[in-house]
Amino acid sequence: MFLLDYKKLNEYRSEALDSLVPVIDPHQYSYPSIFIYGHRASGKSHVMHVLMKELELSHATVSCVECVSIALLFEQVLLSFFGCDAASLLPRSPSLSDFVRVYRQQCSQSPAKQTRYIVSAVEDNVTVILLSEIAWDKFRPNTGCFEPLLLHFPDYSKSELQQILSQNVHPSYSAGFYSAYINILLGVFYSVCRDLRELRHLAALNFSKFCEPLAEGKETDTHKLWKHIEPHLKKAMQTVYLREVSSLQWEQMQQMEEEEAGALRGLSAHTHVELPYYSKFLLIAAYLASYNPARTDKRFFLKHHGKIRKTNFLKKNEKTSNHLLGPKPFPLDRLLAIFYSVVDSRVAPTASIFSQISSLVTLQLLAQVSHDDQLDAPKYKCAVSLDFICAIARTVNFDIVKYLYDFL
Template sequence: MPIFKHPEYPEATLLRLESMVPCRESQVSTLLSIFGELPHVFVNCIECFTSRLLLEDILRQLQHLSSKKEDPPPPPLSCDTFNDFIRLLKQATMSPDLNNQTLYVVLDNAEKLREMEANLLPGFLRLQELTERNVTLVLLSEIVWDLLRPNTGCLEPLPLYFPDYSIGHLQKILSHDHPPEYSFDFYAAYINILLGVFYPVCRDLKELRHLAVLNFAKYCEPVVQGEANERDTRQLWKNIESHLKKAMQTVYLREISSSQWERLQQDDGEPGQLKGLSAHAHVELPYYSKFLLIAAYLASYNPARTDKRFFVKHHGKIRKTNFQKKHEKTSNHLLGPKPFPLDRLLAILYSIVDSKVAPNANIFSQITSLVTLQLLTLVGHDDQLNGPRYKCNVSLDFIRGISRTVNFDIIKYLYDFL
């Protein structure tokens, strides 16, 4: 993948790009110096959810790049296979406007390629070789390359990592979303309160932005009703505190709409009465993160050989005699937690969640949050062959308390208690 250096761009261009993606000045400057403003196609792999839609969308955008405004609209292309795509891509890049320039194919949400044909991602990574054209592929994803890399082998891309936003960055970005009828300082104070509650367990900008919109009306309620002014921070916090604790149960979930959340806020019951929330919980965690922690505990204290019996449906009743070895006399809880791989954690998670929550959350962000809270420990992360491994740090009493808040009987799934 060749990298072309470009002359310095005007400061106005850099400022314009930085205003579009605030708090990413360093990354924007790096990308601009490498790529410049050149021809590109941009495809969202969520919208183009089949290989045919994906390939045809790339070709359609290429047609528009190579055609002039006065030309009639080009006929739609049909592309059934990746071989057809390579042939048509060669033809499209022969136009004078594209022949002497680097063409960038940008694939957003690239992790969705794993759900398509096995030859698609390796083929994209060899675009330049297969087309004999100056084509560069850019993959955008929120997961690490180790989890995206295909098993068939492929060319390794050049990674460029974007670090997580700091709490100061999130404060700055979210504060700019303030409604026009309220002052910037008033909304910034609200964001400061919101981050104080959610930042320890959620670093995802989109999720925090969703929570900010969802709960702002409740924060403004005393001001709207004339009971407080915008500077009465203490009274505003007292009014919204219990509702933010309830909102902890909706982090990363999309089963609850804004209207449903508004109806939930009108419930005068105590926060502890909400399903999933308990006054006895040692830490406030999002609903989905609690299942992740439960799955991690089971993976740490159950032998891997028991997973099929515990977590595969319709396998029949579990009997300890099926597992017990004669020399096995020590409780796994006395031996302490054992490390487990990420794929085992996810397999247990999807088994125990079942129909309670649809598995559509940003799992890896939540795992990172659990590690930050020291509820999980990351071990063996330098081993790229086997991927990351984790251990669960919480006690049995702690996990039983967490399990009760989501109506999950963890004792039935622990090997030591059979």
């Protein structure tokens, strides 16, 4: 066996390490597979990375998210163990047999003096270590398989999160003051969020607001500070896990609400909002659906529609600009139809698209106007100005004016 300094790893994961270290002995035949699981930001990847480094274990770290093909997976393993010459021996579309053949060939030239840790299965002294946020039961095949050694990383407790987050003390304030702030933050968010990364983001996001009432550097009036920050933190709970709202943008939102006192809602008045790529096209589609008559969709969004003049569309009661009348509600299916027409790449209707629509509603860029019980046909209205949508459209090189009925 070998000695290991736990402080170099993660002092809060000592219980998990007590179970893990005995089965990782590079000079003995190790357990064939180890499955480590736990929620996000519970120390799995960090502990394994430092453990492999501190013990100087021969290992290949492969991300199954980055390796989008089996060829990339095989190449990464061979590259880590034997260098680029070995990786170049793989054919263009390698099979598992090709990988095993190359691996055996390299093993004969460079025999393993200790256990190699890789993410794969070959006839060698190897241990497969799998890191996942999902329990093993979700992966177990119906045909049966060799059961891995299961090791669970539990969530950090509230006291552990308090100690970890308090280490990021602001240089302008005392450690005790920042620890008191973290205690207040966890008192609000711990019941809904245990993610260390998200809590660290929230701590950095709201600390400046927490410090606003301080006068002459006094840090003792925690009751006054709590009263000041409490409504701000409760409002920030709406953005937990919603990283589409950056730190700068969140501060701009709060400043806008304070200065205009409800005259303008949400982000409609902002000219610099950083949205995901497809959210921008969803917002563009929503604006077109709000300000274009539904019967003009064919003219704007269908190919080979023929030449249609605006006078053919006009009715007696349509002499007023749609922009003067304001946005009109539209159904979800019309929004998606326009979105798939204007976006410049093929997009499958996934849950991500629908979640981005919900995010636009949360950011008050879209307004849902149908009742909650109308789940089958929700309706929305776009809540942004023409200048705002033009600024958004420019970021994706989309000339929105060409698609607006009022500007024909």
